[in-house]
Amino acid sequence: xxxxxxxxxxxxxxxxxxxxxxxxxxxxxxxxxxxxxxxxxxxxxxxxxxxxxxxxxxxxxxxxxxxxxxxxxxxxxxxxxxxxxxxxxxxxxxxxxxxxxxxxxxxxxxxxxxxxxxxxxxxxxxxxxxxxxxxxxxxxxxxxxxxxxxxxxxxxxxxxxxxxxxxxxxxxxxxxxxxxxxxxxxxxxxxxxxxxxxxxxxxxxxxxxxxxxxxxxxxxxxxxxxxxxxxxxxxxxxxxxxxxxxxxxxxxxxxxxxxxxxxxxxxxxxxxxxxxxxxxxxxxxxxxxxxxxxxxxxxxxxxxxxxxxxxxxxxxxxxxxxxxxxxxxxxxxxxxxxxxxxxxxxxxxxxxxxxxxxxxxxxxxxxxxxxxxxxxxxxxxxxxxxxxxxxxxxxxxxxxxxxxxxxxxxxxxxxxxxxxxxxxxxxxxxxxxxxxxxxxxxxxxxxxxxxxxxxxxxxxxxxxxxxxxxxxxxxxxxxxxxxxxxxxxxxxxxxxxxxxxxxxxxx
Amino acid sequence: xxxxxxxxxxxxxxxxxxxxxxxxxxxxxxxxxxxxxxxxxxxxxxxxxxxxxxxxxxxxxxxxxxxxxxxxxxxxxxxxxxxxxxxxxxxxxxxxxxxxxxxxxxxxxxxxxxxxxxxxxxxxxxxxxxxxxxxxxxxxxxxxxxxxxxxxxxxxxxxxxxxxxxxxxxxxxxxxxxxxxxxxxxxxxxxxxxxxxxxxxxxxxxxxxxxxxxxxxxxxxxxxxxxxxxxxxxxxxxxxxxxxxxxxxxxxxxxxxxxxxxxxxxxxxxxxxxxxxxxxxxxxxxxxxxxxxxxxxxxxxxxxxxxxxxxxxxxxxxxxxxxxxxxxxxxxxx
Ligand SMILES: Nc1ncnc2c1ncn2[C@@H]1O[C@H](COP(=O)(O)OP(=O)(O)O)[C@@H](O)[C@H]1O
Ligand SMILES: [Mg+2]
Numbered sequence: 001x002x003x004x005x006x007x008x009x010x011x012x013x014x015x016x017x018x019x020x021x022x023x024x025x026x027x028x029x030x031x032x033x034x035x036x037x038x039x040x041x042x043x044x045x046x047x048x049x050x051x052x053x054x055x056x057x058x059x060x061x062x063x064x065x066x067x068x069x070x071x072x073x074x075x076x077x078x079x080x081x082x083x084x085x086x087x088x089x090x091x092x093x094x095x096x097x098x099x100x101x102x103x104x105x106x107x108x109x110x111x112x113x114x115x116x117x118x119x120x121x122x123x124x125x126x127x128x129x130x131x132x133x134x135x136x137x138x139x140x141x142x143x144x145x146x147x148x149x150x151x152x153x154x155x156x157x158x159x160x161x162x163x164x165x166x167x168x169x170x171x172x173x174x175x176x177x178x179x180x181x182x183x184x185x186x187x188x189x190x191x192x193x194x195x196x197x198x199x200x201x202x203x204x205x206x207x208x209x210x211x212x213x214x215x216x217x218x219x220x221x222x223x224x225x226x227x228x229x230x231x232x233x234x235x236x237x238x239x240x241x242x243x244x245x246x247x248x249x250x251x252x253x254x255x256x257x258x259x260x261x262x263x264x265x266x267x268x269x270x271x272x273x274x275x276x277x278x279x280x281x282x283x284x285x286x287x288x289x290x291x292x293x294x295x296x297x298x299x300x301x302x303x304x305x306x307x308x309x310x311x312x313x314x315x316x317x318x319x320x321x322x323x324x325x326x327x328x329x330x331x332x333x334x335x336x337x338x339x340x341x342x343x344x345x346x347x348x349x350x351x352x353x354x355x356x357x358x359x360x361x362x363x364x365x366x367x368x369x370x371x372x373x374x375x376x377x378x379x380x381x382x383x384x385x386x387x388x389x390x391x392x393x394x395x396x397x398x399x400x401x402x403x404x405x406x407x408x409x410x411x412x413x414x415x416x417x418x419x420x421x422x423x424x425x426x427x428x429x430x431x432x433x434x435x436x437x438x439x440x441x442x443x444x445x446x447x448x449x450x451x452x453x454x455x456x457x458x459x460x461x462x463x464x465x466x467x468x469x470x471x472x473x474x475x476x477x478x479x480x481x482x483x484x485x486x487x488x489x490x491x492x493x494x495x496x497x498x499x500x501x502x503x504x505x506x507x
Numbered sequence: 508x509x510x511x512x513x514x515x516x517x518x519x520x521x522x523x524x525x526x527x528x529x530x531x532x533x534x535x536x537x538x539x540x541x542x543x544x545x546x547x548x549x550x551x552x553x554x555x556x557x558x559x560x561x562x563x564x565x566x567x568x569x570x571x572x573x574x575x576x577x578x579x580x581x582x583x584x585x586x587x588x589x590x591x592x593x594x595x596x597x598x599x600x601x602x603x604x605x606x607x608x609x610x611x612x613x614x615x616x617x618x619x620x621x622x623x624x625x626x627x628x629x630x631x632x633x634x635x636x637x638x639x640x641x642x643x644x645x646x647x648x649x650x651x652x653x654x655x656x657x658x659x660x661x662x663x664x665x666x667x668x669x670x671x672x673x674x675x676x677x678x679x680x681x682x683x684x685x686x687x688x689x690x691x692x693x694x695x696x697x698x699x700x701x702x703x704x705x706x707x708x709x710x711x712x713x714x715x716x717x718x719x720x721x722x723x724x725x726x727x728x729x730x731x732x733x734x735x736x737x738x739x740x741x742x743x744x745x746x747x748x749x750x751x752x753x754x755x756x757x758x759x760x761x762x763x764x765x766x767x768x769x770x771x772x773x774x775x776x777x778x779x780x781x782x783x784x785x786x787x788x789x790x791x792x793x794x795x796x797x798x799x800x801x802x803x804x805x806x807x808x809x810x811x812x813x814x815x816x817x818x819x820x821x822x823x824x825x826x827x828x829x830x831x832x833x834x835x836x837x838x839x840x841x
Contacts, residue, residue, distance in 0.1 A: 083715070089715050094704075102705055102718070
C-alpha cells in the first residue's frame with residue numbers, strides 16, 4: 001500500500017540551526033496523523049517544506065506513491081495538499097468569499113463574479129458543515145470562524161490532504177470540540193489530515209497515529225491505541241514530565257498589592273471593572289479565574305499602569321501607585337508577563353539580548369553615562385538564556401525568529417530575574433508545550449517560595465487549580481468570590497464564573 | 508432709490524455664476540494631471556510599494572512630452588502631436604519607474620529612499636538632456652500645438668451646465684475622470700484588482716495561494732510610472748507648454764497627498780485631486796474674482812499647499828493605508 005504522503009529523510013537548515021534533521025513522515029490514506037513535538041521542534045518547518053514554502057536541503061517527498069517536486073504552494077495545491085497555517089493567512093479587509101476564491105476567482109467575461117463565489121462558498125460550507133458568513137469581512141468574524149475560512153480555502157482548491165498547524169492554540173474549548181468534529185467529518189469524506197499539536201488531550205481524542213519529533217529529529221511513530229499520554233509526553237521532551245503542583249506551604253506575609261473600589265473603563269468607554277477589591281500577599285499565588293472578557297485584561301493593564309483608572313486606589317507595598325507611569329511601577333517592584341507576548345512582551349525585531357534589558361537598559365551596569373554597554377548586556381543575556389533554557393542559536397538572534405515557547409521563556413527570564421515584589425502572569429503558558437509549561441509553572445512557584453506575590457490570570461482551570469493558594473473568581477468586572485483550591489472543584493468554579501454564588505443564588 | 512438694491516443683488520447673482528464659470532473649468536484643467544498621477548500612485552501603493560517618486564515620474568513624463576511634441580510638430584503631425592506625445596510620455600514614465608521597481612522589489616531597498624532617489628534622478632537627468640538637446644539652454648522651446656481649452660460641441664450649449672462644465676475645458680480632464688472610473692472597475696471588479704490588493708494587504712497570504720507577489724508589485728509600480736508619466740505630460744501640454752526644472756514643482760507631491768486624502772481609493776483619489784485642483788484654480792484665477800483680488804497674491808499662491816496640509820493633518824489617519832504598504836516581502840519570514 002502506498003502512503004498518502006511520504007516524506008523521506010528531510011533536512012532543512014536555517015542559519016545556525018538544523019530545524020529538520022533527516023525527518024521521515026508517513027501518512028496513511030484517510031487517517032488523522034498527529035505531528036507531535038515541543039515548541040521549536042521543527043513541525044512547522046517540515047510542513048512548510050511539504051507545502052512548498054521552504055525548499056528542503058535534502059530528502060524526497062512522495063504523494064500517493066509518486067515522487068513529487070514541490071517548488072511553491074501552487075505545486076502543493078495541484079497535488080491536493082492544503083494547509084491551515086498557524087498564523088492565519090487571511091486578509092482582514094476582504095470578505096470571507098474573497099479570501100476563499102483569491103487566486104482562483106470565478107469570472108464572467110473577465111470580470112469577478114462575486115455572486116458565484118458566494119454561492120460556491122455557501123455550498124461548500126453546507127457540504128462540510130463549516131458555518132461561515134461569506135459576505136462578512138474577515139476582521140468582523142470570530143477566530144473560530146476565521147479558521148473555518150482557512151479550511152474552506154483548502155477545500156475550495158480540492159485538497160484531499162489537509163495540514164493543520166496548531167489549529168487549537170487560538171480556540172476556546174467549545175471551538176476546539178467543534179474543530180475535532182469537523183476533522184472527523186473531513187476524514188469521513190475521504191480526506192487525510194496531518195494535525196500539528198502539542199496538546200495530548202486532542203491527540204487521544206481524534207488521532208490514529210502520531211509521529212514524535214524532538215529538536216529536529218525523528219523520535220518515533222506510534223499508534224495512538226498502543227500508547228498513553230505519559231509515554232507520549234516523555235517521548236516529546238526526552239525525559240519524564242512532572243506536573244508542577246504548588247505544594248509549598250502557604251505562609252501569607254504582608255500585603256503587596258491592595259486594590260480598593262477600582263473602576264476602569266475599556267476602549268469603548270464602557271465600565272468593565274466595577275468596584276473591584278483585591279489583596280495579594282507576599283508568599284502567595286493568587287489565581288484569577290474567569291471567562292474571557294470579564295475584565296481580566298483591563299484589570300491587569302490598570303495595575304501595570306497601561307490603562308487609566310476612573311476611580312479607586314491601587315497600592316503596591318503600601319505606596320499609592322494609582323495611574324502611575326509604567327516605568328515608575330516597574331521601579332516600584334512590578335513584574336509583568338503580558339497576555340500577548342508578541343505585541344506587548346517583546347520587540348520582535350530586537351535581539352534577544354536587547355529584549356532582556358527592555359526595562360533596565362538605562363540603569364547601571366547596562367548603561368554608563370547614557371551609552372549602552374553591549375558587552376555587559378550580551379553577557380547577562382547569555383546567562384539568562386542558559387538559566388531559562390531558551391533554545392536559540394545566540395543572544396543576537398531576533399526575537400521574531402524564536403518559536404512561541406522560547407519567546408515566552410525570554411519574557412519570563414526578564415521578569416523573574418528582576419525579582420519583582422509583585423509578578424503578574426497573564427496567560428503565561430498559552431500555546432506552550434508541556435515541557436515549557438512545566439518550566440514556567442516551576443518558576444512561578446519558586447517566586448512564591450521567595451516570598452514574592454504572584455498574580456496569575458488564566459482561562460485554563462487546571463492551571464489555576466494546580467498553582468493557586470487562593471482563587472479569586474472574576475465575573476462582570478468584580479470579584480464574585482474567593483475560594484481555596486483545596487475546598488473547591490471545577491464544577492463550583494464553573495458556576496462562579498457564570499455568576500452563580502454558592503447556594504444557588506444568582507449574583 | 509427703491510430700485511437700486513434690487514439691481515445690485517441681481518448683479519451679484521450674475522457675478523457668482525460668472526465666478527463659477529471661471530473656477531470650475533480651471534479646476535478641471537489643473538486637476539487632470541493630479542488625477543492621472545494619483546491613480547498611478549494608487550496602483551503602486553495598493554500593491555504594497557510606497558511611491559514617493561511620483562514627482563520624478565511626472566517630471567520625466569513632462570520632459571518626454573515636451574521633446575516629443577516638438578519633434579512630432581517638426582515632422583508635420585500638427586494637432587495630433589501632443590496626443591501622441593502623451594502616449595510616449597506614458598511609456599517613458601513606465602520605463603523610468605522600473606528603476607524604483609528593481610531597487611525596492613527585487614533588492615528590497617527602503618522604498619522611501621528609492622522614491623526620493625527617483626525624484627533627484629529625474630530632475631538631474633531631464634535638465635541634463637535638455638541642455639544636451641537644445642544647445643545648452645536651461646529649458647525647452649515652447650510647443651506650438653498644445654491641447655487647447657475648447658467648447659465641447661453640443662454639450663457646451665446646454666443652458667447653465669454648459670458654461671460651467673463644457674466650455675473652455677480640455678478633453679484631457681474628461682479622459683482623466685473616465686480613467687479614474689476605469690481604475691475603480693479594475694481594482695474592485697476584476698480578478699487582477701483583487702490580487703493586486705491582496706498583495707498590498709498580506710503578501711504572505713497571497714503567496715500561499717499561488718499569487719506571485721513580485722509580479723503583481725512590478726505591475727503596480729509599472730502602472731504608476733505610466734500614469735505618472737501621462738500626468739506630467741498632460742500638465743505640460745495643457746498648462747505650461749515648455750519644460751524646465753521648475754515645471755513640475757510639487758505637482759507629484761500634491762498627487763501623492765491626493766492619494767492619501769482619497770484613502771487609496773481610485774474615486775477618492777480623483778475627488779481629492781479635484782479638490783486640490785480647485786485650490787490651485789483659486790490661486791490662479793483669484794485676480795479675476797471680486798474680493799479675492801484684494802488679498803495679497805502670496806496668500807493665494809500658498810493656499811493650495813496650506814489647504815493640503817490642513818486636509819492631510821486633519822482628516823486622514825494612517826490606518827487606511829494598505830497594510831503591507833512599504834514593507835518588502837521576504838518569503839518565509841516570520
Ligand atoms: N524562517 C526561519 N528563519 C530562521 N529560523 C527559523 C525559521 N523558521 C523556523 N526557524 C527555527 O527553526 C526551528 C524550528 O521551528 P518551527 O518549525 O517553527 O518549530 P515548531 O513548529 O515545531 O514549533 C526553531 O528553532 C526556529 O527558531
Ligand atoms: Mg509551529
